[in-house]
Amino acid sequence: MSGTLADKYDFKVAEADCQESWKRLNTYAWDATAPKSESYIIDTPPPTVSGYLHMGHIYSYTQTDLTARYMRMAGRNVFYPIGFDDNGLPTERLVEATRKIRATDMSREEFVAICHEVVQQSEEDFRKLFRSIGLSVDWAQEYQTISPTSMKLSQMSALDLFKKGHLYRTWQPTLWDPVDRTALAQAEVVDKEVASSMWELAFGLEGGGEVVIATTRPELLGACCALFIHPDHPKAAGLLGRNAISPLFQVPVPILADERADPEKGTGIVMCCTFGDTTDIEWWREHKLPTRVILDKNGRLTGLERIGASADWPSLDQDSAQAAAAELTGLKVNAARAKTIELLTARDLVRGSTAVNRMVPSAERSGAPLEILVTPQWFVRVLDKKDDLLKIGSEIAWYPPYMQVRYDRWVENLKWDWCISRQRYFGVPFPFWYSKRPGEEGKVLFADVADLPVNPLTDLPRGYTADEVEPDPDVMDTWATSSVSPQLNSRAVAPGFEVDSERHDKLFPATMRPQAHEIIRTWAFYTIVKSYLHEGKAPWKDITISGWCLAQDRSKMSKSKGNVVTPDSLLERYGADVVRYWTATSRLGLDTALSEDVLKVGKRLTTKLWNATRFVSMQLKDFDGAPSTPKEDVAKGIIVCPVDQWILTKLSEVVRGAGELFEKYEYADALHLIERFFWNDFCDNYLELSKGRAYSDVGNEAEHRSAQYTLWHCLETMLRLFAPTLPYMTETLYQGLFPGRSPSIHNRGNWPKADDQFASASAELAGEACVGILAAVRKAKSDRQVSLKTPLAWLRVAPGATPPDGARELVASITGDLAATVGASLVEWADSLEGETVPTQDSAFALQLEFAAPAQE
RNA sequence: GGGCGCGUAGCUCAGCGGUAGAGCACUACGUUGACAUCGUAGUGGUCACAGGUUCGAUCCCUGUCGCGCCCA
Numbered sequence: 001m002s003g004t005l006a007d008k009y010d011f012k013v014a015e016a017d018c019q020e021s022w023k024r025l026n027t028y029a030w031d032a033t034a035p036k037s038e039s040y041i042i043d044t045p046p047p048t049v050s051g052y053l054h055m056g057h058i059y060s061y062t063q064t065d066l067t068a069r070y071m072r073m074a075g076r077n078v079f080y081p082i083g084f085d086d087n088g089l090p091t092e093r094l095v096e097a098t099r100k101i102r103a104t105d106m107s108r109e110e111f112v113a114i115c116h117e118v119v120q121q122s123e124e125d126f127r128k129l130f131r132s133i134g135l136s137v138d139w140a141q142e143y144q145t146i147s148p149t150s151m152k153l154s155q156m157s158a159l160d161l162f163k164k165g166h167l168y169r170t171w172q173p174t175l176w177d178p179v180d181r182t183a184l185a186q187a188e189v190v191d192k193e194v195a196s197s198m199w200e201l202a203f204g205l206e207g208g209g210e211v212v213i214a215t216t217r218p219e220l221l222g223a224c225c226a227l228f229i230h231p232d233h234p235k236a237a238g239l240l241g242r243n244a245i246s247p248l249f250q251v252p253v254p255i256l257a258d259e260r261a262d263p264e265k266g267t268g269i270v271m272c273c274t275f276g277d278t279t280d281i282e283w284w285r286e287h288k289l290p291t292r293v294i295l296d297k298n299g300r301l302t303g304l305e306r307i308g309a310s311a312d313w314p315s316l317d318q319d320s321a322q323a324a325a326a327e328l329t330g331l332k333v334n335a336a337r338a339k340t341i342e343l344l345t346a347r348d349l350v351r352g353s354t355a356v357n358r359m360v361p362s363a364e365r366s367g368a369p370l371e372i373l374v375t376p377q378w379f380v381r382v383l384d385k386k387d388d389l390l391k392i393g394s395e396i397a398w399y400p401p402y403m404q405v406r407y408d409r410w411v412e413n414l415k416w417d418w419c420i421s422r423q424r425y426f427g428v429p430f431p432f433w434y435s436k437r438p439g440e441e442g443k444v445l446f447a448d449v450a451d452l453p454v455n456p457l458t459d460l461p462r463g464y465t466a467d468e469v470e471p472d473p474d475v476m477d478t479w480a481t482s483s484v485s486p487q488l489n490s491r492a493v494a495p496g497f498e499v500d501s502e503r504h505d506k507l508f509p510a511t512m513r514p515q516a517h518e519i520i521r522t523w524a525f526y527t528i529v530k531s532y533l534h535e536g537k538a539p540w541k542d543i544t545i546s547g548w549c550l551a552q553d554r555s556k557m558s559k560s561k562g563n564v565v566t567p568d569s570l571l572e573r574y575g576a577d578v579v580r581y582w583t584a585t586s587r588l589g590l591d592t593a594l595s596e597d598v599l600k601v602g603k604r605l606t607t608k609l610w611n612a613t614r615f616v617s618m619q620l621k622d623f624d625g626a627p628s629t630p631k632e633d634v635a636k637g638i639i640v641c642p643v644d645q646w647i648l649t650k651l652s653e654v655v656r657g658a659g660e661l662f663e664k665y666e667y668a669d670a671l672h673l674i675e676r677f678f679w680n681d682f683c684d685n686y687l688e689l690s691k692g693r694a695y696s697d698v699g700n701e702a703e704h705r706s707a708q709y710t711l712w713h714c715l716e717t718m719l720r721l722f723a724p725t726l727p728y729m730t731e732t733l734y735q736g737l738f739p740g741r742s743p744s745i746h747n748r749g750n751w752p753k754a755d756d757q758f759a760s761a762s763a764e765l766a767g768e769a770c771v772g773i774l775a776a777v778r779k780a781k782s783d784r785q786v787s788l789k790t791p792l793a794w795l796r797v798a799p800g801a802t803p804p805d806g807a808r809e810l811v812a813s814i815t816g817d818l819a820a821t822v823g824a825s826l827v828e829w830a831d832s833l834e835g836e837t838v839p840t841q842d843s844a845f846a847l848q849l850e851f852a853a854p855a856q857e
Numbered sequence: 858g859g860g861c862g863c864g865u866a867g868c869u870c871a872g873c874g875g876u877a878g879a880g881c882a883c884u885a886c887g888u889u890g891a892c893a894u895c896g897u898a899g900u901g902g903u904c905a906c907a908g909g910u911u912c913g914a915u916c917c918c919u920g921u922c923g924c925g926c927c928c929a
Contacts, residue, residue, distance in 0.1 A: 191928085191929080359929080402861070402862070403861090405860075405861060405862095406860085406861070406926095406927065406928095409859095409860060409861080409927080409928070410927085410928080413860095413928070413929080517926080517927085518926080518927080520927090521927080521928090548926095554869095554924095554925090585869090585870090585880095586870095587870095587871095589862090590862090590863090590870095591925080591926085592869090592870095593869070595868090595869060595881090597868075597869070597880085597881050597882080598869070598880085598881080600881080600894085601880065601881070603894070604894050604895095606894095607892070607894045608891090608892065608894080608895085610891090610892085611891045611892040611894090611895090612891060612892075613891085614891055614892085615891030615892080616891080617891095618891075619891095668871095669871085672871085672879085672880095676879085683891090683892090684896080684897095687891080688889085691889095691890085695890080775897090778896090778897055778898080779897075779898065781887085781897080782885095782886065782887075782896095782897045782898050782899095783886090783898080784886095785885085785886050785887075786886090786887075787886095787887050787888080787889065788887065788889060788896070788897065789887085789888095789889040790887095790889095823889090
């Protein structure tokens with residue numbers, strides 16, 4: 001019945017063959033005709049086109065694939081797409097770096113065309129990697145966030161949010177990256193520790209005297225609009241209500257009380273500039289302070305000539321103010337800081353300075369220290385929806401559960417609405433224009449849904465001429481589009497904003513979102529925001545959070561440390577199944593060190609599985625039975641031996657346990673269970689115990705058949721249990737040993753069914769007795785340093801300290817297999833034994849044995 | 858400064874109220890007719906530290922220390 005297997009497994013050949021056949025058979029295709037209730041919909045992370053592939057990609061994507069493969073085999077109609085997040089600033093930076101160009105040095109069209117070129121190559125690299133690691137994605141569902149359809153859906157999202165009042169455009173203080181010259185969102189900010197100085201500067205006081213403030217940013221002096229002092233500060237009483245006069249510019253500013261002015265820090269008196277940090281913004285809002293912006297989009301000082309030129313920005317000495325302004329205008333922030341100190345020192349107005357380390361908010365991508373500028377930007381309203389967002393977050397099942405805390409904390413601590421406009425090029429344009437028609441100047445004109453996607457720079461809103469509109473020049477941030485990944489798959493964002501409403505009904509919300517923990521505050525959060533604002537519901541039922549792949553020493557892999565292991569090198573050395581094995585032993589949420597040891601264990605497991613299967617295939621060479629299920633084959637009286645029924649009972653426990661664990665995303669525990677069964681129960685014990693009957697050395701024909709049927713069931717079931725983890729080898733073995741049984745082991749519904757398994761408490765007892773006695777005999781032989789093959793003249797089994805019920809009958813039922821396995825001519829029961837005995841580990845039995853006389857040389 | 862997680866055998870990690878577990882590594886023995894990429898057995902831990910709750914704590918609580926991440 002069985003096919004033939006090569007002596008050695010060649011993973012390269014097997015991987016190529018399997019990939020070819022899976023593609024030909026469409027093994028992983030989603031069935032669009034099946035009802036939604038059968039679906040398992042995965043909202044796969046579209047990897048950022050970053051130019052290089054790392055172990056993190058393999059690690060987290062394979063974790064997802066383990067679940068995807070299980071769910072498919074367990075009968076779900078799995079929707080498992082892959083996307084590429086190719087739009088936005090990350091791609092622009094990649095393009096600028098690899099092609100050594102600047103976006104600003106060429107036309108917008110030219111730059112965008114080059115971006116498209118670069119992402120093609122990068123995406124092909126990803127496809128190749130994902131295929132070789134064996135991801136069971138449905139390639140027909142591939143998407144790009146820059147594709148026309150994605151643009152259309154992303155613009156639909158913007159239109160829907162705008163019409164619902166969740167999207168607004170306003171001039172407001174915005175985090176600004178002076179290197180990339182674009183606005184940023186809160187999530188794109190990282191703090192960098194920078195050595196700096198805390199300067200103490202003397203302000204004048206109206207009516208005479210001086211007040212010393214402390215600041216790390218003296219260059220913003222020109223933008224000063226107030227001083228703040230803690231109400232409990234000893235000097236507060238004498239200062240509050242008076243005006244201070246800024247040095248150099250001689251601008252009178254009020255001295256105000258506020259608890260956020262830390263009396264322990266510096267002099268305890270601080271200047272508020274529009275804008276130095278987020279506290280300045282809060283003070284500016286609450287105290288309705290004037291707006292004095294002295295930085296431009298490149299981070300240079302500008303606009304200082306306005307000091308003293310108007311009533312809301314007065315100076316007591318305009319000549320002095322303009323002299324200082326002339327020295328500072330056009331300098332970048334750092335140079336302006338040095339110059340300001342120089343000017344102040346010359347006037348003897350610096351009262352002191354201390355070296356401090358300060359945390360500077362910087363751009364995650366460019367690394368530049370951020371400024372706060374007042375620019376027109378598009379914002380998604382989130383600050384007024386914190387409670388709703390927390391509630392939606394709690395409706396999603398988080399794996400592991402504590403990851404939800406990260407989401408909750410992020411939502412609770414939001415300080416900005418979500419800024420989604422970027423002053424860049426390669427991205428989805430806003431489908432908006434501003435009217436120049438007399439009477440409605442500045443009115444927002446939006447595109448008709450039917451016309452999407454639009455490029456406002458070249459297209460026009462219906463009913464308007466080019467002269468009558470001002471196009472919105474910005475593009476959306478990458479996250480504004482990738483945050484609708486569930487909807488990019490389902491092809492609609494909300495009623496009235498649909499590309500394919502039937503598909504949307506089938507695919508939204510999704511079942512599961514896999515992603516890494518560091519992007520909970522970005523990707524998970526934004527996706528929840530959008531889903532909530534569009535349709536009032538959570539985008540997924542479950543979210544599974546993966547950790548990171550660390551280097552062997554548990555440090556972060558990084559090029560600078562030189563500890564980067566590339567996916568290709570591992571796949572080349574070990575093959576995909578072994579690399580997957582390493583991933584499959586890691587749990588959700590935890591960072592995992594790449595381990596050569598674990599890879600070796602995986603290698604050994606695949607070798608063992610190959611050899612065990614080959615061995616069983618030998619035992620089945622003459623097998624002409626027609627197995628149905630373990631349960632039925634026992635019922636039919638085919639599988640009769642206690643040891644056979646015992647291993648099937650153990651198998652049934654593994655089938656049930658592994659399924660339950662996979663359902664909870666505990667694939668590592670499931671694998672462990674399967675592996676232990678395979679190695680310890682099946683290989684170490686069952687194969688040895690059944691050998692005699694399998695070879696027909698002992699027992700009758702019925703017992704031989706019983707062993708064959710059992711071997712067949714165990715192997716056929718185990719291969720399916722291993723299939724999610726080791727897709728290539730199990731497929732190769734399955735097709736080799738059970739040809740024609742299923743086009744692919746990975747087919748939908750091919751997971752072993754718990755109801756088909758056989759279990760018997762009495763068979764389990766008999767098997768345990770057998771294994772216990774076998775282990776004791778092995779130990780006895782090992783203690784005497786003889787081969788386990790050494791024959792015994794006889795073995796006597798008596799009740800131990802805690803014998804099982806019906807011990808005698810139990811032992812009688814297994815003497816045949818036991819005698820064959822321990823190599824005893826005679827195994828007999830004794831009600832009690834005189835002299836020295838060997839107990840089994842569980843004290844169920846006590847043994848005596850006699851070695852056979854050595855064979856004559 | 859706040860939040861979250863982690864600290865268990867040499868290493869990687871499970872366990873989480875009732876006599877410490879696995880794999881790797883190490884040691885000894887064994888060529889048994891699938892596999893020496895094997896088998897059998899063994900060495901190895903005051904479960905970070907200090908208090909508390911409990912009949913009993915690796916497990917619960919509090920604090921301390923160390924590590925990582927996230928956020929101020």
